Amino acid sequence: MALLPILEFPDARLRIKAQPVSKVTEETRQLIDDMLETMYAAPGIGLAATQVNIPQCVLVLDLSEEKNEPLVLINPELLHREGQEETEEGCLSVPGVFEKVKRAEKIKVKALNRDGAVQEFEAEGLLAVCIQHEMDHLVGKLFVDLLSPLKRQLARKKARKDQRQREPGASPAKSGRGL
Ligand code: GNR
Ligand code: NI
Numbered sequence: 001m002a003l004l005p006i007l008e009f010p011d012a013r014l015r016i017k018a019q020p021v022s023k024v025t026e027e028t029r030q031l032i033d034d035m036l037e038t039m040y041a042a043p044g045i046g047l048a049a050t051q052v053n054i055p056q057c058v059l060v061l062d063l064s065e066e067k068n069e070p071l072v073l074i075n076p077e078l079l080h081r082e083g084q085e086e087t088e089e090g091c092l093s094v095p096g097v098f099e100k101v102k103r104a105e106k107i108k109v110k111a112l113n114r115d116g117a118v119q120e121f122e123a124e125g126l127l128a129v130c131i132q133h134e135m136d137h138l139v140g141k142l143f144v145d146l147l148s149p150l151k152r153q154l155a156r157k158k159a160r161k162d163q164r165q166r167e168p169g170a171s172p173a174k175s176g177r178g179l
Helices: 026-041 125-138 149-166
Strands: 046-048 058-060 071-082 083-091 101-104 108-113 120-123
Touching: 026 046, 026 058, 046 125, 058 125, 071 125, 083 125, 101 125, 108 125, 120 125
Parallel strands: none
Antiparallel strands: 046 058, 058 071, 071 108, 083 101, 108 120
């Protein structure tokens, strides 16, 4: 098992469209185990392979309190979506930014599991939100892309500012209002 570095906005590699997994192998399962470890350590409730610089259609989730109910989706497809809900989202690749995003309230998903078997199920609430958020990562989309231009701009500025503060010296902070 290994902790994988998580790419952060505005890294261009977050925009790469992931390729479907042609065959679920031991290598895929190794990636899944590393992704789960990375997600739990972050900590987060979901992680897409794109975020760890592996452009393959693989995502992991765990919304349980005990962090012992991992969900693995390989080559996920949305078969159905209905309703709309607004939830405050965050993203491990956009640290420090939390904004409300509108998504389908209920979805039906088809995907392979870690054994390569087809699974089909319905999801709603935070699980549905999270699956849609992770599937967006697989097509190079971030939740900040769904915000109004003004909020997206603010998110971009905040991300830059936070990055400067975490890596002092890399790019000196501007004076004034920090924009
Ligand atoms: O940990 C995460 N929490 C979260 C909260 C609300 C909506 C989506 C998410 S996903 C996020 C982890 C992440 O960035 N996955 O891509
Ligand atoms: Ni994310």
